Amino acid sequence: MIKLIHGDDEFSSKELLNEFTGKATDVESDVNFIYPNKLTESTFSELVNTMSLFGDSRKLVFFDLISKITSSKNEQWKDFNEICINKPTMNEVIFFESKEINIKSTKIKKFLDVAEIYLLNLPSGRGSWDKIRKWIISRQENHQLDLSSDAVNKLIELIGNNFRYLDNELFKLSNYKPNAKIEESDIELMVSGIKETSIFELIDSILEKNLFKSDQLINEFINKGQNFFSIEQMLARQLRLIIMTQDLLGESNNQSIQNKIQVKSNFAFNKILNQAQNFSHERMKIMLQNLLILDLGIKNGTKTEKEVMGQLVHLL
Numbered sequence: 001m002i003k004l005i006h007g008d009d010e011f012s013s014k015e016l017l018n019e020f021t022g023k024a025t026d027v028e029s030d031v032n033f034i035y036p037n038k039l040t041e042s043t044f045s046e047l048v049n050t051m052s053l054f055g056d057s058r059k060l061v062f063f064d065l066i067s068k069i070t071s072s073k074n075e076q077w078k079d080f081n082e083i084c085i086n087k088p089t090m091n092e093v094i095f096f097e098s099k100e101i102n103i104k105s106t107k108i109k110k111f112l113d114v115a116e117i118y119l120l121n122l123p124s125g126r127g128s129w130d131k132i133r134k135w136i137i138s139r140q141e142n143h144q145l146d147l148s149s150d151a152v153n154k155l156i157e158l159i160g161n162n163f164r165y166l167d168n169e170l171f172k173l174s175n176y177k178p179n180a181k182i183e184e185s186d187i188e189l190m191v192s193g194i195k196e197t198s199i200f201e202l203i204d205s206i207l208e209k210n211l212f213k214s215d216q217l218i219n220e221f222i223n224k225g226q227n228f229f230s231i232e233q234m235l236a237r238q239l240r241l242i243i244m245t246q247d248l249l250g251e252s253n254n255q256s257i258q259n260k261i262q263v264k265s266n267f268a269f270n271k272i273l274n275q276a277q278n279f280s281h282e283r284m285k286i287m288l289q290n291l292l293i294l295d296l297g298i299k300n301g302t303k304t305e306k307e308v309m310g311q312l313v314h315l316l
Contacts, residue, residue: 002084002111004066006097007120011164013096016118020094021059030058036068041077048087061094070105081110122161124228126299132156136166143174150184157234158191199234200271203242206287207279228298228305232291238272239288245276246284 003020005013021031030052044065052058069077087093100121103112123131136152147155159165169191173182176190205213221231241261248257254273263269297303 001089001092002115003092003094003118004097004103004112004115005094005118005120006066006099006101007118007122008099009120009122009163010098011162011167012120013098013118016120017061017094017096020092021061032058032060034060034062034065036063036065039065039068041079041083044080045083048083048091048093051088051090057090057092059092059094061096063096064098066095066097066101066108067099070102070107072107077107081108084111085114122163124161124305128161129156132161132166135163136170139167140170143170144178145170145174145182146180147173147182148184151182151187154184154187155191158187199238200268200275202235203238203275207275207283228294228308232295236288236291239284239291241272242276242279243281243284243288245272246281249276 005016007013032047034047039062044062047060050058069080084093095115100119101108103109103117123129123135133152133156136147136155140147155166155169159169173186173190177186202214202217204210205217218231241263244261245257248260252260254269257273258266258269261269261272263272294303294308298305298308
């Protein structure tokens with residue numbers, strides 16, 4: 001049997017791999033993990049054709065070997081497909097790739113015709129929010145949790161699409177409230193994601209054309225597992241609140257404005273009010289329009305999310 005696991009969802013890929021390999025500590029298990037550093041076609045052939053001395057089957061997991069093969073020179077690994085296809089049936093070969101590979105490459109296509117292929121990528125683009133919601137709702141059962149709809153949305157807003165980080169937060173929440181419904185306020189208290197203050201700082205730094213500070217904040221967001229769409233949503237929300245506040249200035253007192261834009265936190269409202277007074281209405285609208293243009297560019301394929309994330313500050 002031959003399996004290929006590939007894609008950038010490292011957490012789900014590792015879980016699937018563990019399902020396939022079982023517990024490596026079992027007495028009768030013969031599970032081997034091989035990295036591609038100095039692996040050659042001849043050593044690969046020797047490995048996959050050696051029978052197990054411990055149990056009925058032998059499992060060999062090769063990490064990022066397919067990427068190495070598809071980028072190799074033409075004469076290297078020329079017999080790879082035949083070696084895979086003609087290996088002993090008792091040996092199970094699993095190829096684990098940390099990113100999505102081109103399964104149409106002629107260097108690997110022949111053996112892939114008889115392989116089980118599992119593509120696991122992190123949700124991005126159109127429909128990603130709903131996919132992450134469904135994952136959290138399904139995953140909460142593993143931790144015996146019950147999250148409200150608002151709590152799920154807040155968790156996505158703070159963490160983004162990184163399933164490993166999301167699972168860690170669900171585990172923490174299960175210890176915090178083991179037998180009670182998790183509300184949005186619990187997420188705000190317990191989860192370490194992008195804080196509201198960081199979004200205010202980012203807007204300030206962009207408007208003040210402080211590119212160093214802006215880039216620094218964006219990189220912090222990325223390191224916390226955020227993608228363009230989660231950052232876009234938070235930026236767009238704050239920009240809309242600023243624009244709404246600007247529209248209400250002069251017509252209502254501050255308390256009335258705070259009630260109308262439905263911001264409960266006095267700290268958050270004061271930051272919004274300060275930005276509404278210090279920056280032009282037109283500039284806010286242009287930033288919001290630029291966010292929409294970037295969003296559409298990713299969704300229609302004219303820009304990649306990686307390109308946009310690298311230039312986000314400059315493009316706004």
